[in-house]
Amino acid sequence: MQDQPQAPSPRLSVVVVTFGGRASLPRCLDALSNQTNVDDIEIIVPCDDRITDLDTLRGQFPKAEFLPVEGRRVYAELRAIGIKHSHAPIVAITEAQCVPDPDWASQILDAHRLPHPAIGGVVDKDAGSAVSWAMYFCDYSRYTPPVQEGATDYLTDCNVSYKRAEIDAIADVWPVEFHETSVHWTLMAKGQSLWLSPHIMVRHARVLGLGEAIADRYAFGRLFAATRVEAIGPLKRWIYAATSCLLPPLIVWRASVNTLRKRRHRPQLAVALPAMMLVASVWAIGEFLGYVTGRAGKSLTPSNPHTTQ
Secondary structure (H helix, E strand, O other), rough: OOOOOOOOOOOEEEEEEEEEEEEEHHHHHHHHHHHOOOOOEHHHHHEEEOOHHHHHHHOOOEEEEEEEOOOOOOHHHHHHHHHHHOOOOOEEEOOOOOEEEEHHHHHHHHOHHHHHHOOEEEEEEEOOOHHHHHHHHHHHHHHHHOOEEEEEEOOOOEEEEEEEHHHHOOHHOOOOOHHHHHHHHHHHHHOOEEEEEEEEHHHHHHOOOOHHHHHHHHHHHHHHHHHOOOOOHHHHHHHHHHHHHHHHHHHHHHHHHHHHHHHHHHHHHHHHHHHHHHHHHHHHHHHHHHHHHOOOOOOOOOOOOOOOO
16 A cells, blocks of 8 residues: 655645634635645634634635634634644734735745744725724734835734744743734844835734724733733833823824825725724723733633643
8 A cells, every 4th residue: 555645844834813703714714725826835723612613614614724722712822822733934923804915925935035033014904994994093004005125123913924943942932822022022132133025915804893992902902011011121111101191192193194104095094083092092091001910901811821732
């Protein structure tokens, strides 16, 4: 009996993190399953108990591997689990709320011919409610195309990729939870540079109601500050806490300037401004409490922080 030929090792692993269920997942997986010029992609979707119809998903998307995870996990845990389960020398991370362009994978592989350990791309948006646009502008205005290719201090976790050897070398920074802020700060502290490419694009497709947006901004503002506390001294911690009240106008101003300067989505910006001020204010409250307590909120805190897959 002849040995079965082994499948070729993937050149690119893609970890897809789901937000609150499977509603937006099919569009993302359909885009990943139909990438141009790249066949050897490993698609990994860590699924906690919010996604229950795994057999249906496996039938719809045979190219993806749905990885069951016991219990309910926070997003940073799902990232870490997916990365640890992947095999390719380049590991990309995106979110179910994003739809990668058809050449997304090939652009990532081309970009990683450069020496940078972490390479990210741009985030555009096609449609959505005023609240959804407000969240987009506050989160992604610096990644709205056009962007200039080059070194950067920031990359977004919905469109970022890494050389496996580089993140394996700092695995102690993400033993259970993979926070891109901590990973990126560690890489830069080692003298390495992050790289932003205008050619690697995803499209933001998340739709949120006002209540969900408020809960999201509070949780992630608090998480950002709690993560930051680990990398700064006590004096900076309390300075940041004291000045967090300045964040709402700063966030809205920065997002507005970025959008106006890029001459893109200006009508949507005008409609979204009131919601932007609201969600930015909620973020500031969360960030303040993150600095004061040094802890993330319950919704983004693992129920068992010592357990992973």
